[in-house]
Amino acid sequence: MNIRDLEYVAAVDRYRNFGRAADSCHVSQPALSAQVKKLEERLGVELFARTNSGVKTTEAGSRIVLTAKDVLRSAQRISDTAAEYRDPLAAPLRIGLIPTLAPFVLPYLKSSIGDVADELVTIFREQPTQQVLAELDSRMIDVGLVSGPIEVGGYKFTPVIREPFGLIVSKHHRLANAKAISADDIPIEELLLVTEEHCLRAETVALCRDKNIGIDMPDQLQAMNLLTVSHYLAEGVGCSLVPMLARRILQCANPDIRFVEIDDENYGRDIGFLSREGCPREHILMALCEQIRSAPPEGAGSLH
Incomplete structure (x- = not known):
């Protein structure tokens, strides 16, 4: 699992659509879908329920997405902290x-x-x-x-x-x-x-x-x-x-x-x-x- 995986998960949860999530992450839809599927297999739980009416985040997925967002915020703070010392502006x-x-x-x-x-x-x-x-x-x-x-x-x-x-x-x-x-x-x-x-x-x-x-x-x-x-x-x-x-x-x-x-x-x-x-x-x-x-x-x- 890496930061990119978490970005994909957060994007799918936000847009409830794999195509729009892929656009926001600047990757193709097949690539994003395949990576999310691999993550689900690795974790052993389904994060998103794919239905004819759209994409729904499962109960397990909702909890994992919350943690993913916390990790992404922490990662951003690490980048910001480094940037402060490198260039305060x-x-x-x-x-x-x-x-x-x-x-x-x-x-x-x-x-x-x-x-x-x-x-x-x-x-x-x-x-x-x-x-x-x-x-x-x-x-x-x-x-x-x-x-x-x-x-x-x-x-x-x-x-x-x-x-x-x-x-x-x-x-x-x-x-x-x-x-x-x-x-x-x-x-x-x-x-x-x-x-x-x-x-x-x-x-x-x-x-x-x-x-x-x-x-x-x-x-x-x-x-x-x-x-x-x-x-x-x-x-x-x-x-x-x-x-x-x-x-x-x-x-x-x-x-x-x-x-x-x-x-x-x-x-x-x-x-x-x-x-x-x-x-x-x-x-x-x-x-x-x-x-x-x-x-x-x-x-x-x-x-x-």
């Missing part, structure tokens, strides 16, 4: 992004990467912070753009921007017409928090330091993303601390909300890249950091 740069950041910075980040290395292919993965860390460990991603600082052995956090927090309320809320408020004026009891997997929740709790945080909100009300939060608030339910990079998109999506600035520099977060120590893409990452610092996204300030 040859392999895609895989970036993990936290969900309270990703929807609002992706176009900006893509443009910034293009300014640094326009030939570099990028792959983005939106994940909560703990999953970003797990995928860095498993090398599913190369770097993570996260809220920090994060101190983990074997990793380095490089801050690039400071993102302030604002208070988001309904246009009918008593604070809707306020341009700015002090931290003491935040109605702690009315705060709606995102779910626990988001670092924004922990950041909000740490900043407000009040046991009554959100006490006036309905117990079962829950939001997993900031767009959902904005819809809840537009209906007149409470308020929320929201990173200001989300402002433009959330206001476009929901004109019935208002952003109120908070006159306290502590109300914000440091955004930066988390990377493995000794990362072979280090010089690309540092160039990207300098590009972002020199031209930060609207609503954020540079960090050095």
